[in-house]
Amino acid sequence: MPLLRAKKPAVTAGSKMPKLSENQEEGPQVKRSSSPPHGAPKKRTAFIDITNAHKVQISLPGRKKKKEEAKKQQVKKTSAPSVSTNNQANLTKSSSSESSEGTPPAERETSDAAEEEEAAAAPVEELVAAAAPPAVREVPAHHQKQQIPAEFDVDSENAEDCYMCPEYAKDIFDYLKQREEAFVLCNYMPTQPSLNPEMRAILIDWLVEVQENFELYHETLYLAVKMTDHYLAKTPVHRELLQLVGSTTMLIASKFEERSPPCVDDFLYICDDAYKREEIISMEANILQTLSFDISIPIPYRFLRRYAKCVNAGMDTLTLARFFCEMSLMEVELVSVRGSLLASACLLLALVTRDLGGWSPILEFHSGYRTADVAPVVRSLHEMLSAPPDDKLKAVRNKYSHKVFFEVASLPMVSGDVLEDVLSQ
CATH class of the missing domain: 1.10.472.10 (Cyclin-like)
Structure with missing residues (x-):
């Protein structure tokens, strides 16, 4: 059954008038003009001007009386301690006025001129010091932006590409490396x-x-x-x-x-x-x-791409390092290794496998690891990859056996002697 709307009661001559709104005062009802006054900004029809909302002063009947009574009470409370100070100020004014009244007009003018000369003769240094802006504080050393040497600068070539964030790339990966400590x-x-x-x-x-x-x-x-x-x-x-x-x-x-x-x-x-x-x-x-909704965990894949960029590694070398890194995901012994260290070890093993050298100074600068820091993880990876493959775990090897990934899974592993020669440097 449809609901019937209640009719709005009609207002009769003897009925009570509606309550005054906040912007209305008692008195004869005057119809407000819809057009703004001359020179005033045009307000919105449905909402108040939000930007000027703090300037709107709402006056209600009876509110002025309450404010005046509150001010009077405050004046009464603060009048006792302020009487003495006011009396002293009045005495000094009266004494100065009496002394000035007792002096002839010519002397009064000369005293005023002397005061003006003294104000004009104030030292220029004080005026400059008063008008000068406050001195700029020195930035602490740990907050200063690190200066990257020219030989280690790998982001200047992307200066025109805003998507690469060349100004902040080094700071971003340093932050990710620091954040790893919370996810050990x-x-x-x-x-x-x-x-x-x-x-x-x-x-x-x-x-x-x-x-x-x-x-x-x-x-x-x-x-x-x-x-x-x-x-x-x-x-x-x-x-x-x-x-x-x-x-x-x-x-x-x-x-x-x-x-x-x-x-x-x-x-x-x-x-x-x-x-x-x-x-x-x-x-x-x-x-x-x-996980306390904190899932922004630094992963080794991001560090791997960053470090490969530092040495201008080709896609085939990067793919080989990605193969090593993805194989390491299945080893529970490598769970405790930080992502940046694991990425460094995978890249170093790929460089040695491709006969592209060892851990260069530019990699040491951007990763923060030396060869001695990376060597234990490299040996663990080499031992894992040299073991016979498990028939149950074929997904990673099959994935990197495609031509899209340069068939890096079929490449022979580097010998242990060659690897130790590089790690001992």
Whole structure:
């Protein structure tokens, strides 16, 4: 049954008048003009002028009386201590006036002229000091912009490209390197009673396939692996929910990195409907709360591209280093290695494999690592890559066996003796 609208009551001669608005005062009703006064800005029809809202003074009946009474009370409170000061000021004025009245007009004029001459004869230095702006404080040394030597400057060539941020590139990666300290992990497998390193490696191998099938960015893959490790380091997970954790971290990383991320139904499909929609949404909230919504984790892939740019490495050399870095994701022993150090080790191993030299001074300047700092991680990577491949973990090797990736997975590993010669320099 449709609802009936109540009729608006008619205002009769004996009925009460409506209350006055804030801008109206008691008295005869005067119709306000819709046009603004001469010279005043035109106001909006529906909203008040927001920019001048602080200048609007609203006067209500009876408010002036309250303000006047409040002022009188304040004057009464402050009148006692101020009487003496006022009396002294009045006495000084009266004494000066009496003395001036007692002097003849000619002497009064001469005294005034003398005061003016004294004011004009004030030292120029005092006037300049009074008019000069305050001195600029020196910037502390740790806040000053670091001067990059000309031989280590790799961003000046992109001075005209605003997307490359050449003025801030060095500062950005120095900040990311400092931020790594907040995301240092250790081997968390002893705290996982239902998991082992092999299960984690199988999960990451599957995530590589997901990234390749969905054509996602490599940054998405690395961020998903980082979030998985940080979540597993804080929360025990049953082996049946491990795939749910991996697919959910990939979903979160896609929202963080991708322009057009896959939807929840896509991840339910690749899991063969092993989980429900409510489960993946609940897991997403659980992961974000466990990580305190801080998922901007520095990943080694960004450092790798930066350091490869420093030595003008070709795409084939960079792809080889990316292959080493992606293979390292499946090793739980390398979870504790910082992303910048891992990227440095992968690039150094790729340079030695391509016979392009060792760790150059420009890499030491931009990365902050020396050869002795990178050497232990390089040896671990070389030992991992020289081992026989596992038949269960084929996704990374198959991915980098394509011509698009220069078939770097089929390249032979450099010998240990050659590698030690480079690392000992």
